[in-house]
Amino acid sequence: MKVIVHDNGDALGASAARQGAAAIAEALEQGGKATIIVATGASQFAMLERLVSYDLDWAQVSVFHLDEYVGLQSSHPASFRRYLRERFVDRLPPLAEFVAVNGDSPDLEAELARLNARLGAQTVHVCFAGIGENCHLAFNDPPADFHTKSPYIVVDLDLACRQQQLGEGWFENLDAVPTRAISMSVHQIMKAQKIVLSVPDRRKARAVRQAVQEAVSPIYPASILQRHPDATLHLDRASSSLLA
DSSP states (O other), X not given: OEEEEESSHHHXXXXXXXXXXXXXXXXXXXXXXXXXXXXXXXXXXXXXXXXXXXXXXXXXXXXXXXXXXXXXOTTSTTOHHHHHHHHTGGGSSOOSEEEOOOTTOSOHHHHHHXXXXXXXXXXXXXXXXXXXXXXXXXXXXXXXXXXXXXXXXXXXXXXXXXXXXXXXXXXXXXGGSOSEEEEEOHHHHHTSSEEEEEEOSGGGHHHHHHHHHSOSBTTBGGGGGGGOTTEEEEEETTTTTTOO
């Protein structure tokens, strides 16, 4: 895993977007289409703001997202479907497709089957992601499942993860934060040809140190990225402050 430290969050976002846009352009040039995974959360604000400015053939780009809360309607301010439509999808020309994770589906097993059938056969050219305060990758909280090969799974959210969502202002109180989510599996994330991670802020410093310097372990889910052949971790001075 390559680590790049930037002076601030804006520089981090610009660099991560530039790297991801270049990979999308390369996929389009080589194969005429691209499949990408896009993350959500406060850590992605600066990156997405820059990414939507790139003049790419977005009509040939298929977009999946990493996760969504179980039971949350797309109209909820914390919905990741809503987040991506407002901050990404609706700011671009029409995409080839945006495959939404419908966490409020009345039949979660059927929704998982639909998502897994759509993504399972795809080559993912770029996965944009972050790292949680508890070192989670997508919503794979510790101890994460490194072995399940299904592209999407239902996971339980631990207290630290739910407190992060509350702290970022997505929910009014802890009881309002869902306890389960549909998440892309660790195995599926690791299948992406390139992973571009945007991780700003001092509150992520401990998780960054764990991901970069601890031994690979399900206790530190993002540490698995050490084994990826083309993963880049974009940090700012604050999030990198605990690295030796």
